[in-house]
Amino acid sequence: MDALATNIEARVNAIDWHAVEEELDGFGCATVGHLLTPAECDALRALYARDALYRSRVVMARHGFGRGEYKYYAYPLPEVIGALRESVYPRLVGIANRWNEIMRIDTRYPPDHADFIDRCHAAGQLRPTPLILQYAQGDYNCLHQDLYGEHVFPLQLAILLSAPGRDFTGGEFVITEQRPRMQSRAEVVPLAQGDAVIFAVHNRPVNGTRGAYRVNLRHGVSRLRSGHRHTAGIIFHDAT
Template identity: 65%
Template sequence: MSNAGNGELDFGDPQDQRKPRIVPPAAQAAARRAVGAAAGIAVHVAALDWQSIADELNSHGYAIIPGLLTADECHDMAAHYAHPQLFRSRVVMSQHGFGSGEYQYFRYPLPSMISALRNALYGPLAAIANRWHELMDLPDRFPADHADFLARCHAAGQQRPTPLLLEYKTGDYNCLHQDLYGEHVFPLQAAVLLNQPGTDFEGGEFVLTEQRPRMQSRVEVVPLKRGDMVIFAVNHRPVQGTRGIYRVNLRHGVSRLRSGSRHTLGIIFHDAT
């Protein structure tokens, strides 16, 4: 990662970065069975084109990773929702003004797939997060290893795990919000859609809004298919303006589900108070 003297968002020479590899779903599933799902996730994440991901995050505040989980992995992950022993708490959104639908936070120890995703994604994202904080003149910097960042959270009293499963039925939605949870906030998070749009449900689009200073909010509808992951800014990101870098606030939510059932895995890297 290089430092851009003119304040532009620069993560180095794209020629030096790994090129994306398209892995057919059947081959991906076979490889995961051979080495184990958690180990397969780590290999998959390491092989991603992180320069392109950084470019998308810099330009739009989000990046899509197609087909990160296989169909079987999505089915198995969604099935976790029916096993309350895996979770520390359940939230009914309507009781708190959050929308309609519900979600559950996993307890420690996390399922191996979720732990593998959290650990594998954190390192490359920490490099992007540090660059963002540098550009926005924010003091916090993030260690390269997720365990070290969690130790910082836990020392400050943020000890409750934040990965979660969300469940939506017909008519449900999620109001625009930010997942902050305490003093220590990692500025990027991820979500994986576990059902197939147009087959399992209609509606329920993932939505981002961006509020720039003295401007109307900008809305982005993020197209996702089953198994796709979206990485996005938690609360704010740097944007290059005519007078230098400025900070924009982001919120995310889910539009009303018109029919069917929709599950999402949320990966948040900081823990909660």
């Protein structure tokens, strides 16, 4: 393991994962401060123009996804993105398996990310899903879920690469939760540059008076008021 990957792994290991698990159980999302340094954030932003690093570019307005654009990284992933994917997954897999057990979903995830990717690839999910998103004034991301195929890891994370107040205003990360026979609940998640939010991709369990039930979650980004905003997204399953 090289120095950067070792450094990232040490940061990930230093996170209070018990607190993260409590937040995920209670709200479907949890924040992690200072996951990346400002220099690492700026370096990833600077790579946005290098098209050779990406497998595809999506202009949101063409598909009704909102306004703005994003690019999916190609393999091999940038070192910092790959290191985060490999080191965060083992910290989330226990939560994912516990949630599936509570929700009576038969799928269980292997402890190592490489083994899960092998499972995705065996099912024809071959395309990498980590991405970088770019927003300008007036852009936004509609509420959505990042599913992509049969094999879906139920948690993902997004890292804010820009500095609120300096690089942009507005553009808050938003997650909504729809419980059966109830109105949707919205959570606005404040982030600083280098902070990450870990959140449920699709469903999570909630305890009710008659036992546990599933709630449905979607996430998005509110309208940017000024400037430019970049975010890195780490999705643990690959796409068909």
